Amino acid sequence: xxxxxxxxxxxxxxxxxxxxxxxxxxxxxxxxxxxxxxxxxxxxxxxxxxxxxxxxxxxxxxxxxxxxxxxxxxxxxxxxxxxxxxxxxxxxxxxxxxxxxxxxxxxxxxxxx
Numbered sequence: 001x002x003x004x005x006x007x008x009x010x011x012x013x014x015x016x017x018x019x020x021x022x023x024x025x026x027x028x029x030x031x032x033x034x035x036x037x038x039x040x041x042x043x044x045x046x047x048x049x050x051x052x053x054x055x056x057x058x059x060x061x062x063x064x065x066x067x068x069x070x071x072x073x074x075x076x077x078x079x080x081x082x083x084x085x086x087x088x089x090x091x092x093x094x095x096x097x098x099x100x101x102x103x104x105x106x107x108x109x110x111x112x113x
Contacts, residue, residue, distance in 0.1 A: 033093030
């Protein structure tokens with residue numbers, strides 16, 4: 001006899017597209033350190049091309065860089081590691097990472113000015 005996921009508190013979803021959105025996560029990262037004026041955003045965009053992620057990266061007036069990206073959690077964690085491995089890790093003094101459900105608002109990856 002099949003077991004309903006609703007009995008475990010998992011909501012019923014109307015279609016596969018809805019299921020895909022629920023499984024996707026949104027990761028927001030605030031970077032501080034020497035992260036502006038060093039090609040940080042362009043390198044992050046280049047790294048993003050190797051991953052199935054959608055989002056944006058931008059400079060903030062207070063000297064930090066904000067990264068907002070959506071995708072499968074495993075893919076996002078690998079993307080985060082790849083940013084450090086790209087050579088940018090030496091410029092990062094601190095990173096503040098938070099997680100949420102994906103909103104599906106991004107198409108591709110872009111640098112926001």
